[in-house]
Amino acid sequence: MNRDADVIVIGGGIIGCSAAYYLSKLGKRVLVLEREDITRGSAGATDGVVGYHTKKPGHQMDLAVQSIAMFENLSEELGMDIEYGLRCGGMQPVEDKMQWDILSEIVEEQRKSGVDIHMISIEEARQIEPQLAPDLYGALYSPTGGKVNPIRMTIAYFRAAKRLGAEFLTETEVTGILKEGSCVLGVQTDKGEYRADAVVNACGSWAAFTARMAGIEMPIKPRKGQLIVTEPIGPFMDCTLQCARYNVIKFRPETIKDPAVLKMGASLSIEQTESGGLIIGSTRELVGYDRENTLEAIETILKRAVRFFPALKDVCFIRAFAGLRPYTPDGLPIIGRVDALEGFYMAAGHEGDGIALAPVTGKLLAEQIVYGKESYSLEPFSPNRFL
Amino acid sequence: MEDVIICRCQEVTRQEIIDAIADGATTVDGVKRRTRAGMGLCQGKTCERLVARIIAEQTGRPMSEILPPKSRIPVRPVKIGIIGGEQDE
Numbered sequence: 001m002n003r004d005a006d007v008i009v010i011g012g013g014i015i016g017c018s019a020a021y022y023l024s025k026l027g028k029r030v031l032v033l034e035r036e037d038i039t040r041g042s043a044g045a046t047d048g049v050v051g052y053h054t055k056k057p058g059h060q061m062d063l064a065v066q067s068i069a070m071f072e073n074l075s076e077e078l079g080m081d082i083e084y085g086l087r088c089g090g091m092q093p094v095e096d097k098m099q100w101d102i103l104s105e106i107v108e109e110q111r112k113s114g115v116d117i118h119m120i121s122i123e124e125a126r127q128i129e130p131q132l133a134p135d136l137y138g139a140l141y142s143p144t145g146g147k148v149n150p151i152r153m154t155i156a157y158f159r160a161a162k163r164l165g166a167e168f169l170t171e172t173e174v175t176g177i178l179k180e181g182s183c184v185l186g187v188q189t190d191k192g193e194y195r196a197d198a199v200v201n202a203c204g205s206w207a208a209f210t211a212r213m214a215g216i217e218m219p220i221k222p223r224k225g226q227l228i229v230t231e232p233i234g235p236f237m238d239c240t241l242q243c244a245r246y247n248v249i250k251f252r253p254e255t256i257k258d259p260a261v262l263k264m265g266a267s268l269s270i271e272q273t274e275s276g277g278l279i280i281g282s283t284r285e286l287v288g289y290d291r292e293n294t295l296e297a298i299e300t301i302l303k304r305a306v307r308f309f310p311a312l313k314d315v316c317f318i319r320a321f322a323g324l325r326p327y328t329p330d331g332l333p334i335i336g337r338v339d340a341l342e343g344f345y346m347a348a349g350h351e352g353d354g355i356a357l358a359p360v361t362g363k364l365l366a367e368q369i370v371y372g373k374e375s376y377s378l379e380p381f382s383p384n385r386f387l
Numbered sequence: 388m389e390d391v392i393i394c395r396c397q398e399v400t401r402q403e404i405i406d407a408i409a410d411g412a413t414t415v416d417g418v419k420r421r422t423r424a425g426m427g428l429c430q431g432k433t434c435e436r437l438v439a440r441i442i443a444e445q446t447g448r449p450m451s452e453i454l455p456p457k458s459r460i461p462v463r464p465v466k467i468g469i470i471g472g473e474q475d476e
Contacts (some may be wrong), residue, residue, distance in 0.1 A: 037411065037412065037413070037414065037416070037417045037420075038411065038417075038420075039420050040416070040417070040420070044420050151420050155420070155421060159410070168411065170411055170413070171413065230467070231428055231464055232427075232428075275397075275423070275426075293459060293460055295460075295470075298460070298470060299470050299471070301471075302467050302470045302471030302472075303471045303472055304471075305467060305471055306467060306468060306471040306472065312467050312468075312471070313466065313467055313468025313471060313472075314466060314467075314468060315466070315467055316464035316465060316466055316467070317461065317464065317465060317467055318427075318428060318430055318461070318464045319430055319459050319460075319461075320459050320460050320461070321459055
Protein backbone atom coordinates (compact mmCIF):
# COMPACT_ATOMS: atom_id res chain seq x y z
CA MET A 1 0.00 0.00 0.00
CA ASN A 2 1.10 3.51 -0.77
CA ARG A 3 2.02 5.28 2.46
CA ASP A 4 2.78 8.93 3.18
CA ALA A 5 4.18 8.27 6.65
CA ASP A 6 4.51 5.59 9.32
CA VAL A 7 2.43 7.61 11.75
CA ILE A 8 0.04 10.52 11.21
CA VAL A 9 -0.45 12.82 14.20
CA ILE A 10 -3.56 15.00 14.06
CA GLY A 11 -3.07 18.24 15.99
CA GLY A 12 -0.11 20.61 16.30
CA GLY A 13 -0.49 21.52 19.95
CA ILE A 14 1.74 20.57 22.83
CA ILE A 15 0.63 16.91 22.83
CA GLY A 16 0.83 16.46 19.06
CA CYS A 17 4.25 18.10 18.82
CA SER A 18 5.56 16.05 21.75
CA ALA A 19 4.24 12.80 20.21
CA ALA A 20 5.78 13.76 16.85
CA TYR A 21 9.16 14.36 18.47
CA TYR A 22 9.34 11.10 20.45
CA LEU A 23 8.03 9.06 17.49
CA SER A 24 10.68 10.63 15.22
CA LYS A 25 13.31 9.92 17.84
CA LEU A 26 12.36 6.24 17.69
CA GLY A 27 12.89 6.30 13.93
CA LYS A 28 9.32 6.68 12.69
CA ARG A 29 8.42 8.78 9.66
CA VAL A 30 5.86 11.19 11.09
CA LEU A 31 3.37 13.50 9.40
CA VAL A 32 1.63 16.09 11.58
CA LEU A 33 -1.62 17.59 10.27
CA GLU A 34 -2.73 20.84 11.89
CA ARG A 35 -5.81 22.74 10.73
CA GLU A 36 -4.46 26.16 11.76
CA ASP A 37 -0.91 26.61 13.02
CA ILE A 38 1.43 25.13 15.60
CA THR A 39 0.55 26.23 19.17
CA ARG A 40 -2.52 28.07 17.85
CA GLY A 41 -5.03 26.44 20.22
CA SER A 42 -4.85 25.74 23.94
CA ALA A 43 -1.05 25.34 24.11
CA GLY A 44 -0.80 29.03 23.26
CA ALA A 45 -3.54 30.16 25.63
CA THR A 46 -2.48 28.93 29.04
CA ASP A 47 -0.04 29.45 31.88
CA GLY A 48 3.06 27.35 32.40
CA VAL A 49 2.61 25.66 35.76
CA VAL A 50 4.58 22.42 35.93
CA GLY A 51 3.69 21.46 39.48
CA TYR A 52 2.93 18.33 41.46
CA HIS A 53 0.50 19.85 43.91
CA THR A 54 -2.26 20.45 41.33
CA LYS A 55 -2.32 16.79 40.28
CA LYS A 56 -4.93 14.27 41.27
CA PRO A 57 -3.48 11.79 43.81
CA GLY A 58 -2.82 8.34 42.42
CA HIS A 59 -2.22 7.50 38.75
CA GLN A 60 -2.17 11.08 37.52
CA MET A 61 0.34 12.11 40.18
CA ASP A 62 2.57 9.11 39.39
CA LEU A 63 2.51 10.09 35.72
CA ALA A 64 3.28 13.73 36.61
CA VAL A 65 6.32 12.69 38.65
CA GLN A 66 7.80 11.00 35.57
CA SER A 67 6.87 13.86 33.28
CA ILE A 68 8.28 16.61 35.47
CA ALA A 69 11.58 14.72 35.77
CA MET A 70 11.83 14.95 31.96
CA PHE A 71 11.67 18.76 32.10
CA GLU A 72 15.05 19.01 33.78
CA ASN A 73 17.03 18.53 30.57
CA LEU A 74 14.35 19.38 28.04
CA SER A 75 15.84 22.67 26.82
CA GLU A 76 19.17 20.92 26.10
CA GLU A 77 17.49 17.91 24.52
CA LEU A 78 15.30 20.03 22.22
CA GLY A 79 18.03 22.57 21.49
CA MET A 80 15.93 25.60 22.46
CA ASP A 81 15.41 27.50 25.70
CA ILE A 82 11.89 26.68 26.94
CA GLU A 83 12.30 29.06 29.90
CA TYR A 84 11.94 26.28 32.42
CA GLY A 85 12.10 27.60 35.96
CA LEU A 86 13.50 24.58 37.74
CA ARG A 87 12.19 24.19 41.30
CA CYS A 88 10.71 27.68 41.49
CA GLY A 89 8.20 26.06 43.83
CA GLY A 90 4.43 25.89 43.91
CA MET A 91 2.23 27.38 46.61
CA GLN A 92 -1.46 27.44 47.49
CA PRO A 93 -2.37 29.88 50.25
CA VAL A 94 -5.53 28.96 52.18
CA GLU A 95 -8.03 31.44 53.56
CA ASP A 96 -9.61 29.48 56.39
CA LYS A 97 -9.52 26.30 58.47
CA MET A 98 -11.96 24.47 56.18
CA GLN A 99 -9.67 24.92 53.16
CA TRP A 100 -6.68 23.97 55.33
CA ASP A 101 -8.36 20.71 56.34
CA ILE A 102 -9.40 19.83 52.76
CA LEU A 103 -5.94 20.56 51.36
CA SER A 104 -4.19 18.72 54.20
CA GLU A 105 -6.23 15.64 53.37
CA ILE A 106 -5.43 15.84 49.63
CA VAL A 107 -1.74 16.47 50.43
CA GLU A 108 -1.57 13.21 52.41
CA GLU A 109 -2.83 11.35 49.33
CA GLN A 110 -0.47 13.23 46.98
CA ARG A 111 2.57 12.49 49.17
CA LYS A 112 2.05 8.76 48.57
CA SER A 113 3.64 9.33 45.13
CA GLY A 114 6.84 10.37 46.90
CA VAL A 115 6.70 14.10 46.24
CA ASP A 116 7.50 16.83 48.74
CA ILE A 117 4.25 18.70 49.39
CA HIS A 118 3.48 20.02 52.85
CA MET A 119 1.45 22.63 54.72
CA ILE A 120 3.19 25.72 56.10
CA SER A 121 2.16 28.72 58.22
CA ILE A 122 1.38 32.08 56.63
CA GLU A 123 4.57 33.48 58.22
CA GLU A 124 6.65 30.82 56.47
CA ALA A 125 4.73 31.42 53.23
CA ARG A 126 5.48 35.15 53.42
CA GLN A 127 9.17 34.46 53.87
CA ILE A 128 9.06 32.66 50.52
CA GLU A 129 6.66 35.13 48.84
CA PRO A 130 6.88 38.45 50.73
CA GLN A 131 4.19 40.10 48.58
CA LEU A 132 1.49 37.76 49.95
CA ALA A 133 -1.26 39.34 52.06
CA PRO A 134 -0.55 38.84 55.79
CA ASP A 135 -4.14 37.99 56.79
CA LEU A 136 -4.19 34.51 55.22
CA TYR A 137 -4.50 31.26 57.18
CA GLY A 138 -1.55 29.29 55.83
CA ALA A 139 -0.41 27.59 52.64
CA LEU A 140 0.32 24.38 50.84
CA TYR A 141 3.92 24.37 49.61
CA SER A 142 5.60 22.20 47.01
CA PRO A 143 9.24 23.33 46.76
CA THR A 144 10.21 21.28 43.70
CA GLY A 145 7.51 22.36 41.22
CA GLY A 146 8.53 24.39 38.17
CA LYS A 147 7.18 26.64 35.43
CA VAL A 148 7.72 26.82 31.71
CA ASN A 149 6.86 28.95 28.67
CA PRO A 150 4.25 26.70 27.00
CA ILE A 151 4.45 28.40 23.59
CA ARG A 152 8.23 28.05 23.44
CA MET A 153 7.96 24.47 24.65
CA THR A 154 5.51 23.56 21.86
CA ILE A 155 7.67 25.27 19.25
CA ALA A 156 10.78 23.53 20.65
CA TYR A 157 9.12 20.11 20.20
CA PHE A 158 7.94 21.13 16.72
CA ARG A 159 11.42 22.23 15.57
CA ALA A 160 13.19 19.26 17.18
CA ALA A 161 10.74 16.86 15.50
CA LYS A 162 11.29 18.61 12.16
CA ARG A 163 15.06 18.24 12.51
CA LEU A 164 14.52 14.49 13.00
CA GLY A 165 12.57 14.36 9.75
CA ALA A 166 8.96 14.85 10.83
CA GLU A 167 6.82 16.68 8.31
CA PHE A 168 4.28 19.30 9.42
CA LEU A 169 1.36 20.42 7.26
CA THR A 170 -0.40 23.43 8.78
CA GLU A 171 -3.68 24.94 7.49
CA THR A 172 -4.67 21.34 6.71
CA GLU A 173 -7.91 20.16 8.23
CA VAL A 174 -8.72 16.49 8.76
CA THR A 175 -12.22 15.78 7.49
CA GLY A 176 -12.39 11.99 7.80
CA ILE A 177 -10.60 8.86 8.97
CA LEU A 178 -9.92 6.20 6.33
CA LYS A 179 -10.68 2.68 7.53
CA GLU A 180 -10.93 -0.85 6.18
CA GLY A 181 -12.90 -3.08 8.50
CA SER A 182 -11.53 -2.46 11.98
CA CYS A 183 -8.20 -1.17 10.72
CA VAL A 184 -7.22 2.46 10.17
CA LEU A 185 -5.63 3.33 6.81
CA GLY A 186 -5.05 7.06 7.09
CA VAL A 187 -6.94 10.32 6.96
CA GLN A 188 -8.91 12.46 4.54
CA THR A 189 -8.13 16.20 4.65
CA ASP A 190 -9.19 19.32 2.79
CA LYS A 191 -5.88 18.99 0.90
CA GLY A 192 -6.25 15.31 0.00
CA GLU A 193 -5.67 11.83 1.42
CA TYR A 194 -2.74 10.75 3.56
CA ARG A 195 -2.02 7.14 4.46
CA ALA A 196 -0.13 5.64 7.38
CA ASP A 197 -0.04 2.55 9.62
CA ALA A 198 -1.05 4.50 12.69
CA VAL A 199 -3.07 7.65 13.38
CA VAL A 200 -2.79 9.62 16.64
CA ASN A 201 -5.68 11.83 17.71
CA ALA A 202 -4.03 14.73 19.57
CA CYS A 203 -6.80 17.26 19.00
CA GLY A 204 -7.20 18.38 22.61
CA SER A 205 -10.62 19.89 23.20
CA TRP A 206 -11.62 18.97 19.65
CA ALA A 207 -10.57 15.32 20.00
CA ALA A 208 -14.16 14.07 20.34
CA PHE A 209 -14.92 15.30 16.79
CA THR A 210 -11.90 13.53 15.34
CA ALA A 211 -12.71 10.34 17.27
CA ARG A 212 -16.27 10.45 15.95
CA MET A 213 -14.91 10.55 12.37
CA ALA A 214 -13.42 7.15 13.22
CA GLY A 215 -16.72 5.94 14.68
CA ILE A 216 -15.57 6.24 18.28
CA GLU A 217 -17.24 8.23 21.05
CA MET A 218 -14.81 9.94 23.42
CA PRO A 219 -16.24 11.91 26.38
CA ILE A 220 -13.98 14.95 25.97
CA LYS A 221 -15.54 18.38 26.45
CA PRO A 222 -14.02 21.86 26.18
CA ARG A 223 -13.65 23.70 29.47
CA LYS A 224 -12.85 27.36 29.08
CA GLY A 225 -10.15 29.02 31.13
CA GLN A 226 -9.91 32.82 31.07
CA LEU A 227 -6.66 34.55 31.98
CA ILE A 228 -5.03 37.96 31.84
CA VAL A 229 -1.45 39.10 31.40
CA THR A 230 0.07 42.18 33.02
CA GLU A 231 2.65 44.66 31.87
CA PRO A 232 6.22 43.51 32.57
CA ILE A 233 7.34 44.43 36.08
CA GLY A 234 10.47 43.76 38.17
CA PRO A 235 10.92 40.54 40.16
CA PHE A 236 7.63 40.10 42.05
CA MET A 237 7.34 36.39 42.83
CA ASP A 238 9.16 33.09 42.21
CA CYS A 239 6.53 30.43 42.90
CA THR A 240 3.61 29.48 40.77
CA LEU A 241 0.72 30.19 43.07
CA GLN A 242 -2.92 29.16 43.14
CA CYS A 243 -5.44 30.01 45.80
CA ALA A 244 -6.61 26.93 47.70
CA ARG A 245 -9.93 27.13 45.95
CA TYR A 246 -8.10 25.87 42.83
CA ASN A 247 -7.52 22.41 44.32
CA VAL A 248 -10.83 22.45 46.18
CA ILE A 249 -12.73 23.05 42.91
CA LYS A 250 -10.63 20.45 41.14
CA PHE A 251 -10.79 17.65 43.72
CA ARG A 252 -13.66 18.41 46.12
CA PRO A 253 -16.24 20.41 44.11
CA GLU A 254 -18.99 19.01 46.36
CA THR A 255 -17.72 21.18 49.26
CA ILE A 256 -18.36 24.44 47.37
CA LYS A 257 -21.72 25.89 48.27
CA ASP A 258 -21.79 29.09 46.19
CA PRO A 259 -23.35 28.17 42.80
CA ALA A 260 -21.70 31.18 41.11
CA VAL A 261 -18.24 29.98 42.16
CA LEU A 262 -19.00 26.48 40.93
CA LYS A 263 -20.39 27.59 37.58
CA MET A 264 -17.42 29.77 36.71
CA GLY A 265 -14.93 27.60 38.61
CA ALA A 266 -12.95 30.76 39.28
CA SER A 267 -9.84 30.50 41.38
CA LEU A 268 -6.55 32.37 41.37
CA SER A 269 -3.58 30.97 39.48
CA ILE A 270 -0.65 33.33 39.11
CA GLU A 271 2.95 33.22 37.96
CA GLN A 272 5.57 35.65 36.75
CA THR A 273 6.97 34.85 33.32
CA GLU A 274 10.56 35.28 32.20
CA SER A 275 9.62 38.46 30.34
CA GLY A 276 8.41 40.01 33.62
CA GLY A 277 4.67 39.93 32.94
CA LEU A 278 2.38 38.08 35.31
CA ILE A 279 -0.12 35.57 33.95
CA ILE A 280 -3.20 35.56 36.15
CA GLY A 281 -6.11 33.15 35.83
CA SER A 282 -8.34 31.31 35.76
CA THR A 283 -11.82 29.96 35.30
CA ARG A 284 -13.16 26.47 34.49
CA GLU A 285 -16.32 26.98 32.47
CA LEU A 286 -18.28 24.35 30.54
CA VAL A 287 -19.66 26.75 27.91
CA GLY A 288 -18.95 24.92 24.65
CA TYR A 289 -16.37 26.19 22.18
CA ASP A 290 -16.72 29.87 23.02
CA ARG A 291 -13.28 31.45 23.52
CA GLU A 292 -14.34 35.00 24.34
CA ASN A 293 -13.49 36.85 27.53
CA THR A 294 -16.21 38.07 29.88
CA LEU A 295 -15.91 41.08 32.16
CA GLU A 296 -17.57 39.06 34.93
CA ALA A 297 -14.80 36.45 34.86
CA ILE A 298 -12.01 39.01 34.62
CA GLU A 299 -13.41 40.97 37.53
CA THR A 300 -13.58 37.79 39.64
CA ILE A 301 -10.01 36.80 38.77
CA LEU A 302 -8.59 40.26 39.43
CA LYS A 303 -10.41 40.53 42.76
CA ARG A 304 -8.82 37.23 43.77
CA ALA A 305 -5.41 38.53 42.66
CA VAL A 306 -5.69 41.70 44.76
CA ARG A 307 -6.98 39.67 47.73
CA PHE A 308 -3.80 37.56 47.76
CA PHE A 309 -1.36 40.20 46.44
CA PRO A 310 -2.58 43.69 47.45
CA ALA A 311 0.33 45.40 45.63
CA LEU A 312 -1.06 44.21 42.29
CA LYS A 313 -3.79 46.84 42.32
CA ASP A 314 -1.32 49.36 40.87
CA VAL A 315 -0.07 47.04 38.11
CA CYS A 316 -1.68 47.30 34.67
CA PHE A 317 -3.07 44.35 32.80
CA ILE A 318 -2.56 44.54 29.05
CA ARG A 319 -4.50 41.62 27.64
CA ALA A 320 -7.12 39.06 28.49
CA PHE A 321 -7.22 35.69 26.72
CA ALA A 322 -8.91 32.31 26.96
CA GLY A 323 -8.13 28.70 26.13
CA LEU A 324 -10.12 25.47 26.04
CA ARG A 325 -8.96 22.66 28.33
CA PRO A 326 -10.01 19.16 27.25
CA TYR A 327 -12.12 17.89 30.15
CA THR A 328 -12.78 14.19 30.83
CA PRO A 329 -15.40 12.80 33.25
CA ASP A 330 -12.86 11.06 35.52
CA GLY A 331 -10.24 13.82 35.41
CA LEU A 332 -7.64 11.56 33.77
CA PRO A 333 -6.18 12.03 30.28
CA ILE A 334 -6.93 9.56 27.49
CA ILE A 335 -3.72 8.07 26.12
CA GLY A 336 -3.06 4.92 24.11
CA ARG A 337 -4.42 2.47 21.57
CA VAL A 338 -8.10 2.04 20.81
CA ASP A 339 -8.72 -1.71 20.82
CA ALA A 340 -11.75 -1.48 18.54
CA LEU A 341 -9.82 0.22 15.74
CA GLU A 342 -6.36 -1.13 14.94
CA GLY A 343 -3.82 1.62 14.37
CA PHE A 344 -5.89 4.38 16.03
CA TYR A 345 -4.45 6.04 19.12
CA MET A 346 -5.67 8.76 21.50
CA ALA A 347 -3.54 11.41 23.19
CA ALA A 348 -5.94 14.03 24.54
CA GLY A 349 -8.13 14.93 27.50
CA HIS A 350 -5.42 16.37 29.77
CA GLU A 351 -7.61 19.30 30.85
CA GLY A 352 -5.31 21.75 32.68
CA ASP A 353 -2.36 19.38 32.87
CA GLY A 354 -1.43 19.14 29.19
CA ILE A 355 1.75 21.17 29.48
CA ALA A 356 3.06 19.30 32.53
CA LEU A 357 2.13 15.88 31.17
CA ALA A 358 3.17 16.45 27.54
CA PRO A 359 6.70 15.00 27.75
CA VAL A 360 5.67 11.68 29.31
CA THR A 361 2.54 11.44 27.13
CA GLY A 362 4.55 11.76 23.92
CA LYS A 363 7.30 9.43 25.11
CA LEU A 364 5.09 6.59 26.36
CA LEU A 365 2.72 6.80 23.42
CA ALA A 366 5.66 6.60 21.01
CA GLU A 367 6.95 3.53 22.85
CA GLN A 368 3.53 1.88 22.68
CA ILE A 369 3.24 2.54 18.93
CA VAL A 370 6.81 1.46 18.10
CA TYR A 371 7.42 -1.43 20.52
CA GLY A 372 3.83 -2.46 21.22
CA LYS A 373 4.53 -1.94 24.92
CA GLU A 374 5.47 1.19 26.87
CA SER A 375 8.12 1.38 29.65
CA TYR A 376 5.53 2.61 32.18
CA SER A 377 1.98 1.34 31.87
CA LEU A 378 -0.58 3.66 30.29
CA GLU A 379 -3.36 1.27 31.29
CA PRO A 380 -5.10 3.68 33.76
CA PHE A 381 -5.35 6.22 30.91
CA SER A 382 -6.48 3.83 28.20
CA PRO A 383 -9.28 5.09 25.91
CA ASN A 384 -10.82 1.63 26.19
CA ARG A 385 -12.12 2.53 29.67
CA PHE A 386 -14.81 4.60 27.94
CA LEU A 387 -15.60 2.11 25.15
CA MET B 388 17.58 46.76 6.77
CA GLU B 389 17.01 43.28 8.27
CA ASP B 390 18.14 44.46 11.72
CA VAL B 391 15.45 47.15 11.84
CA ILE B 392 13.25 46.75 14.92
CA ILE B 393 9.63 46.09 13.91
CA CYS B 394 8.11 45.43 17.36
CA ARG B 395 9.58 48.01 19.70
CA CYS B 396 7.92 46.70 22.87
CA GLN B 397 9.58 43.30 22.50
CA GLU B 398 12.56 44.41 20.36
CA VAL B 399 11.84 42.03 17.48
CA THR B 400 13.80 42.64 14.29
CA ARG B 401 12.66 42.29 10.70
CA GLN B 402 15.04 39.31 10.33
CA GLU B 403 13.39 37.49 13.24
CA ILE B 404 10.01 37.98 11.58
CA ILE B 405 11.33 36.68 8.26
CA ASP B 406 12.71 33.63 10.14
CA ALA B 407 9.30 33.02 11.76
CA ILE B 408 7.64 33.07 8.34
CA ALA B 409 10.23 30.57 7.08
CA ASP B 410 9.33 28.48 10.16
CA GLY B 411 5.72 28.28 8.94
CA ALA B 412 3.97 31.41 10.23
CA THR B 413 1.39 32.72 7.76
CA THR B 414 -0.59 35.00 10.07
CA VAL B 415 0.23 37.91 12.38
CA ASP B 416 -0.65 35.59 15.25
CA GLY B 417 1.74 32.91 13.96
CA VAL B 418 4.57 35.47 13.94
CA LYS B 419 3.53 36.64 17.40
CA ARG B 420 3.75 33.18 18.93
CA ARG B 421 7.15 32.52 17.38
CA THR B 422 8.79 35.90 18.09
CA ARG B 423 6.71 37.72 20.78
CA ALA B 424 6.13 40.57 18.28
CA GLY B 425 2.89 42.19 19.43
CA MET B 426 2.94 40.69 22.93
CA GLY B 427 4.27 43.81 24.65
CA LEU B 428 2.78 46.85 26.29
CA CYS B 429 1.11 48.22 23.15
CA GLN B 430 -0.24 44.79 22.11
CA GLY B 431 0.76 45.15 18.47
CA LYS B 432 -0.85 48.53 17.85
CA THR B 433 2.27 49.75 16.08
CA CYS B 434 3.75 46.61 14.57
CA GLU B 435 0.67 44.64 13.55
CA ARG B 436 0.41 46.14 10.06
CA LEU B 437 4.18 46.09 9.57
CA VAL B 438 4.23 42.39 10.41
CA ALA B 439 1.30 41.74 8.08
CA ARG B 440 3.15 43.55 5.28
CA ILE B 441 6.29 41.44 5.79
CA ILE B 442 4.16 38.26 5.67
CA ALA B 443 2.53 39.44 2.43
CA GLU B 444 5.92 40.28 0.94
CA GLN B 445 7.53 36.96 1.96
CA THR B 446 4.64 34.63 1.11
CA GLY B 447 3.26 36.42 -1.95
CA ARG B 448 -0.22 36.46 -0.42
CA PRO B 449 -2.23 39.71 -0.74
CA MET B 450 -2.45 41.92 2.38
CA SER B 451 -6.21 41.38 2.50
CA GLU B 452 -5.65 37.65 3.15
CA ILE B 453 -3.22 38.06 6.04
CA LEU B 454 -5.27 37.39 9.16
CA PRO B 455 -4.91 40.05 11.87
CA PRO B 456 -4.53 38.82 15.46
CA LYS B 457 -7.61 38.51 17.62
CA SER B 458 -8.62 41.69 19.47
CA ARG B 459 -8.99 41.22 23.19
CA ILE B 460 -9.80 43.49 26.11
CA PRO B 461 -8.50 45.89 27.35
CA VAL B 462 -7.88 48.40 24.54
CA ARG B 463 -5.31 50.17 26.70
CA PRO B 464 -3.44 48.97 29.81
CA VAL B 465 -5.79 49.16 32.82
CA LYS B 466 -4.79 49.09 36.48
CA ILE B 467 -5.85 45.83 38.11
CA GLY B 468 -7.27 47.80 41.07
CA ILE B 469 -9.78 49.57 38.81
CA ILE B 470 -11.51 46.28 38.00
CA GLY B 471 -10.27 44.11 40.87
CA GLY B 472 -11.08 46.64 43.58
CA GLU B 473 -9.39 46.77 46.93
CA GLN B 474 -10.90 43.60 48.38
CA ASP B 475 -12.40 40.34 47.23
CA GLU B 476 -16.03 39.64 48.18
